[in-house]
């Protein structure tokens with residue numbers, strides 16, 4: 576199936592995910608363009624990571640469809656999904672600790688089949704653009720936590736992906752690092768034609784970074800809209816109050 580209206584979009588339609596009696600996702604539909612930053616938020620256990628797992632092929636959904644640029648990719652293996660242009664990062668950093676920053680980023684490009692000379696140029700360009708060229712020879716294990724996070728994101732971008740799924744990239748960052756991350760992420764869609772779907776509990780980051788938010792609670796979509804619309808939505812406030820973490824900018 577090739578749907579022309581979704582030619583430059585990642586979509587999930589009517590996704591259901593059951594785990595042995597627990598419905599973790601219940602009829603969730605979401606879409607992400609290549610020039611957008613969309614936030615996926617919701618209280619703990621609302622299904623955010625499960626949705627990212629379905630989009631990235633780590634889980635085959637019980638029902639529903641995932642498309643990338645109009646092509647159905649539902650249930651395909653993560654490797655095939657990354658070839659189709661979708662790459663993710665994880666809640667825990669996964670860098671090669673004994674390789675340098677430069678090698679880690681270059682490896683992202685090489686792993687995506689980009690030729691060695693182009694991969695080298697790309698790694699160089701990304702380190703410069705993100706202002707971490709001075710770290711190029713530092714080993715992964717020697718980086719601060721915040722630096723590791725950025726290198727992981729650069730490694731994903733180096734694949735030339737069209738869609739980047741970031742699972743809690745600001746977790747463990749201090750306020751200054753989180754602010755820097757905000758500036759670095761906000762340019763990615765325009766610079767690389769790469770849309771971002773981001774999960775994070777740092778509402779200050781989410782509210783300032785995202786053009787749209789998608790809110791889950793207990794596996795269901797309870798709101799979609801701009802950060803302002805979502806913050807003013809009583810259903811969202813109630814869901815967060817139940818979890819004692821209202822989505823106020825500044826809360827984390």
Ligand SMILES: Nc1ncnc2c1ncn2[C@@H]1O[C@H](COP(=O)(O)OP(=O)(O)OP(=O)(O)O)[C@@H](O)[C@H]1O
Pocket residue numbers: 594597599617618619620621622623624625626
């Ligand atoms: N592999 C699994 N097997 C069984 N239950 C699971 C599995 N993965 C997730 N769940 C359950 O599905 C629900 C949604 O979990 P999920 O991790 O997607 O939530 P989340 O919104 O990402 O939470 P958090 O903000 O805490 O990371 C939870 O009740 C969780 O316990």
